[in-house]
Amino acid sequence: MTEQVLHPRIVENKDWVTLVFIMAFGIIALTKSVYENRFADFVKLIYSNKYIRIYRDSSHLMGMFSISLFFVQIISFSFFIQLLLSYLGYGSKTDWILFIQIFTFLIYFILSKFLIEKIIATSFDIEELIEQFNLQKVTYRTYIGLLLLPVDIILFYYDSILENIPLLVFYIILGLNVLLYLVSIKNYRNEIFGKLFYFILYLCTLEIAPYYFMYYWFTKSSV
Numbered sequence: 001m002t003e004q005v006l007h008p009r010i011v012e013n014k015d016w017v018t019l020v021f022i023m024a025f026g027i028i029a030l031t032k033s034v035y036e037n038r039f040a041d042f043v044k045l046i047y048s049n050k051y052i053r054i055y056r057d058s059s060h061l062m063g064m065f066s067i068s069l070f071f072v073q074i075i076s077f078s079f080f081i082q083l084l085l086s087y088l089g090y091g092s093k094t095d096w097i098l099f100i101q102i103f104t105f106l107i108y109f110i111l112s113k114f115l116i117e118k119i120i121a122t123s124f125d126i127e128e129l130i131e132q133f134n135l136q137k138v139t140y141r142t143y144i145g146l147l148l149l150p151v152d153i154i155l156f157y158y159d160s161i162l163e164n165i166p167l168l169v170f171y172i173i174l175g176l177n178v179l180l181y182l183v184s185i186k187n188y189r190n191e192i193f194g195k196l197f198y199f200i201l202y203l204c205t206l207e208i209a210p211y212y213f214m215y216y217w218f219t220k221s222s223v
Contacts, residue, residue, distance in 0.1 A: 016096045021153055024075045028146070031068045038065055045143050052136060061135050073145030078103040079152045080169070087166040093156060120205060124198040129191045133184055140180045144173065
Protein backbone atom coordinates (compact mmCIF):
# COMPACT_ATOMS: atom_id res chain seq x y z
CA MET A 1 0.00 0.00 0.00
CA THR A 2 1.45 3.33 -1.10
CA GLU A 3 1.70 5.91 1.63
CA GLN A 4 0.40 9.28 0.59
CA VAL A 5 1.94 12.41 2.05
CA LEU A 6 -0.26 15.47 2.05
CA HIS A 7 1.41 18.84 1.63
CA PRO A 8 -0.44 21.99 2.66
CA ARG A 9 -1.35 24.16 -0.29
CA ILE A 10 -0.26 27.75 0.27
CA VAL A 11 -2.65 30.15 -1.40
CA GLU A 12 -1.69 33.79 -1.44
CA ASN A 13 -4.54 36.14 -0.59
CA LYS A 14 -4.70 38.78 -3.31
CA ASP A 15 -8.22 40.01 -2.58
CA TRP A 16 -7.03 42.92 -0.43
CA VAL A 17 -4.75 44.11 -3.24
CA THR A 18 -7.66 44.23 -5.68
CA LEU A 19 -9.74 46.16 -3.16
CA VAL A 20 -6.93 48.67 -2.64
CA PHE A 21 -6.60 49.26 -6.38
CA ILE A 22 -10.39 49.59 -6.77
CA MET A 23 -10.46 52.11 -3.90
CA ALA A 24 -7.64 54.12 -5.49
CA PHE A 25 -9.39 54.30 -8.85
CA GLY A 26 -12.66 55.08 -7.07
CA ILE A 27 -11.04 58.11 -5.40
CA ILE A 28 -9.64 59.24 -8.76
CA ALA A 29 -13.06 58.88 -10.44
CA LEU A 30 -14.81 60.77 -7.62
CA THR A 31 -12.22 63.55 -7.68
CA LYS A 32 -12.54 63.83 -11.46
CA SER A 33 -16.32 64.13 -11.28
CA VAL A 34 -16.27 66.76 -8.50
CA TYR A 35 -13.34 68.81 -9.87
CA GLU A 36 -13.76 68.14 -13.57
CA ASN A 37 -12.03 71.25 -14.97
CA ARG A 38 -9.23 71.19 -12.44
CA PHE A 39 -8.60 67.49 -13.01
CA ALA A 40 -8.50 68.07 -16.78
CA ASP A 41 -5.77 70.69 -16.28
CA PHE A 42 -3.95 68.39 -13.85
CA VAL A 43 -3.67 65.44 -16.25
CA LYS A 44 -2.08 67.75 -18.84
CA LEU A 45 0.74 68.54 -16.42
CA ILE A 46 3.21 66.43 -18.39
CA TYR A 47 3.17 68.87 -21.32
CA SER A 48 1.49 72.02 -19.95
CA ASN A 49 2.15 74.22 -16.91
CA LYS A 50 -1.37 75.69 -16.96
CA TYR A 51 -2.27 73.85 -13.75
CA ILE A 52 0.81 75.24 -11.95
CA ARG A 53 0.00 78.79 -13.08
CA ILE A 54 -3.67 78.64 -12.06
CA TYR A 55 -3.35 76.79 -8.75
CA ARG A 56 -0.17 78.35 -7.43
CA ASP A 57 -1.76 79.63 -4.21
CA SER A 58 -0.53 77.59 -1.22
CA SER A 59 -4.12 77.32 0.11
CA HIS A 60 -4.78 74.74 -2.63
CA LEU A 61 -2.34 72.40 -0.88
CA MET A 62 -4.91 71.70 1.86
CA GLY A 63 -7.95 71.50 -0.44
CA MET A 64 -9.97 68.32 -0.93
CA PHE A 65 -8.63 67.89 -4.47
CA SER A 66 -5.04 67.72 -3.22
CA ILE A 67 -5.91 65.62 -0.15
CA SER A 68 -7.84 63.04 -2.23
CA LEU A 69 -5.04 62.60 -4.73
CA PHE A 70 -2.53 62.60 -1.87
CA PHE A 71 -4.07 59.35 -0.58
CA VAL A 72 -3.93 57.86 -4.07
CA GLN A 73 -0.27 58.87 -4.24
CA ILE A 74 0.44 57.20 -0.88
CA ILE A 75 -1.33 54.00 -1.99
CA SER A 76 0.64 53.98 -5.24
CA PHE A 77 4.06 54.58 -3.66
CA SER A 78 3.36 52.23 -0.73
CA PHE A 79 2.52 49.35 -3.00
CA PHE A 80 5.48 50.03 -5.25
CA ILE A 81 7.80 50.00 -2.22
CA GLN A 82 6.26 46.66 -1.22
CA LEU A 83 6.83 45.28 -4.73
CA LEU A 84 10.42 46.51 -4.60
CA LEU A 85 10.99 44.89 -1.18
CA SER A 86 9.48 41.67 -2.53
CA TYR A 87 11.84 41.83 -5.53
CA LEU A 88 14.82 42.34 -3.19
CA GLY A 89 13.71 39.45 -0.97
CA TYR A 90 12.68 41.48 2.09
CA GLY A 91 8.96 40.76 2.06
CA SER A 92 5.99 39.42 0.14
CA LYS A 93 3.92 41.43 -2.31
CA THR A 94 0.73 39.89 -0.87
CA ASP A 95 1.51 40.69 2.78
CA TRP A 96 -1.24 43.14 3.78
CA ILE A 97 0.38 43.84 7.16
CA LEU A 98 3.56 44.98 5.40
CA PHE A 99 1.48 47.24 3.16
CA ILE A 100 -0.21 48.87 6.18
CA GLN A 101 3.18 49.39 7.83
CA ILE A 102 4.61 51.06 4.71
CA PHE A 103 1.43 53.11 4.19
CA THR A 104 1.45 54.32 7.80
CA PHE A 105 5.16 55.10 7.73
CA LEU A 106 4.83 57.19 4.56
CA ILE A 107 1.94 59.22 5.98
CA TYR A 108 3.76 59.90 9.25
CA PHE A 109 7.02 60.67 7.44
CA ILE A 110 5.46 63.11 4.97
CA LEU A 111 3.25 64.88 7.53
CA SER A 112 6.08 65.13 10.08
CA LYS A 113 8.41 66.47 7.41
CA PHE A 114 5.77 68.98 6.33
CA LEU A 115 5.30 70.30 9.89
CA ILE A 116 9.05 70.57 10.48
CA GLU A 117 9.40 72.38 7.15
CA LYS A 118 6.78 74.91 8.26
CA ILE A 119 8.64 75.53 11.52
CA ILE A 120 12.05 75.90 9.88
CA ALA A 121 10.67 78.04 7.04
CA THR A 122 9.09 80.39 9.59
CA SER A 123 12.32 80.53 11.59
CA PHE A 124 14.37 81.35 8.47
CA ASP A 125 11.75 83.83 7.23
CA ILE A 126 11.34 81.94 3.95
CA GLU A 127 7.82 80.63 4.58
CA GLU A 128 6.28 82.00 1.37
CA LEU A 129 9.13 80.63 -0.76
CA ILE A 130 8.96 77.16 0.81
CA GLU A 131 5.17 77.01 0.48
CA GLN A 132 5.39 77.74 -3.25
CA PHE A 133 8.33 75.35 -3.63
CA ASN A 134 6.47 72.57 -1.79
CA LEU A 135 3.23 73.14 -3.69
CA GLN A 136 4.97 72.58 -7.00
CA LYS A 137 6.89 69.61 -5.61
CA VAL A 138 3.74 67.97 -4.20
CA THR A 139 1.85 68.56 -7.45
CA TYR A 140 4.45 66.81 -9.58
CA ARG A 141 4.90 63.97 -7.10
CA THR A 142 1.15 63.40 -7.02
CA TYR A 143 1.22 63.22 -10.80
CA ILE A 144 4.05 60.68 -10.68
CA GLY A 145 2.04 58.68 -8.12
CA LEU A 146 -0.95 58.53 -10.46
CA LEU A 147 1.23 57.40 -13.37
CA LEU A 148 2.81 54.76 -11.12
CA LEU A 149 -0.55 53.20 -10.16
CA PRO A 150 -1.13 51.25 -13.43
CA VAL A 151 2.55 50.21 -13.33
CA ASP A 152 1.92 48.73 -9.85
CA ILE A 153 -1.01 46.74 -11.24
CA ILE A 154 1.03 45.35 -14.14
CA LEU A 155 3.97 44.43 -11.88
CA PHE A 156 1.67 42.70 -9.39
CA TYR A 157 -0.57 40.66 -11.69
CA TYR A 158 1.97 39.73 -14.39
CA ASP A 159 4.71 37.61 -12.84
CA SER A 160 6.24 36.86 -16.24
CA ILE A 161 7.59 40.43 -16.53
CA LEU A 162 11.36 40.72 -16.45
CA GLU A 163 12.75 40.65 -12.92
CA ASN A 164 14.75 43.86 -13.32
CA ILE A 165 11.70 45.97 -14.18
CA PRO A 166 10.89 47.03 -10.54
CA LEU A 167 14.47 48.24 -10.07
CA LEU A 168 14.35 50.06 -13.41
CA VAL A 169 11.09 51.79 -12.42
CA PHE A 170 12.72 52.79 -9.11
CA TYR A 171 15.62 54.46 -10.92
CA ILE A 172 13.20 56.23 -13.25
CA ILE A 173 11.22 57.59 -10.27
CA LEU A 174 14.47 58.66 -8.60
CA GLY A 175 15.56 60.42 -11.77
CA LEU A 176 12.18 62.14 -12.12
CA ASN A 177 12.40 63.39 -8.53
CA VAL A 178 15.85 64.86 -9.16
CA LEU A 179 14.49 66.51 -12.31
CA LEU A 180 11.53 67.77 -10.28
CA TYR A 181 13.88 69.51 -7.83
CA LEU A 182 15.83 71.11 -10.67
CA VAL A 183 12.64 72.36 -12.34
CA SER A 184 11.32 73.74 -9.04
CA ILE A 185 14.61 75.50 -8.30
CA LYS A 186 14.67 76.92 -11.84
CA ASN A 187 11.12 78.25 -11.51
CA TYR A 188 11.87 79.98 -8.21
CA ARG A 189 15.53 80.82 -8.83
CA ASN A 190 15.06 84.57 -8.26
CA GLU A 191 13.42 84.03 -4.84
CA ILE A 192 15.96 81.33 -3.93
CA PHE A 193 19.01 83.41 -4.82
CA GLY A 194 17.63 86.21 -2.65
CA LYS A 195 17.78 83.90 0.38
CA LEU A 196 20.33 81.37 -0.84
CA PHE A 197 22.01 80.65 2.50
CA TYR A 198 18.74 79.77 4.27
CA PHE A 199 17.52 77.72 1.31
CA ILE A 200 20.73 75.65 1.33
CA LEU A 201 20.25 75.02 5.06
CA TYR A 202 16.67 73.97 4.35
CA LEU A 203 17.78 71.56 1.59
CA CYS A 204 20.49 69.98 3.74
CA THR A 205 18.22 69.64 6.78
CA LEU A 206 14.98 68.40 5.23
CA GLU A 207 15.61 67.36 1.64
CA ILE A 208 18.89 65.46 1.91
CA ALA A 209 19.47 64.35 5.51
CA PRO A 210 16.20 62.33 6.03
CA TYR A 211 16.69 60.27 2.89
CA TYR A 212 20.37 59.74 3.62
CA PHE A 213 19.60 58.41 7.12
CA MET A 214 16.86 56.13 5.76
CA TYR A 215 19.27 54.75 3.16
CA TYR A 216 21.97 54.30 5.82
CA TRP A 217 19.54 52.54 8.18
CA PHE A 218 18.22 50.24 5.44
CA THR A 219 21.66 49.24 4.16
CA LYS A 220 22.97 48.62 7.67
CA SER A 221 19.94 46.60 8.76
CA SER A 222 20.13 44.43 5.64
CA VAL A 223 23.77 43.44 6.23
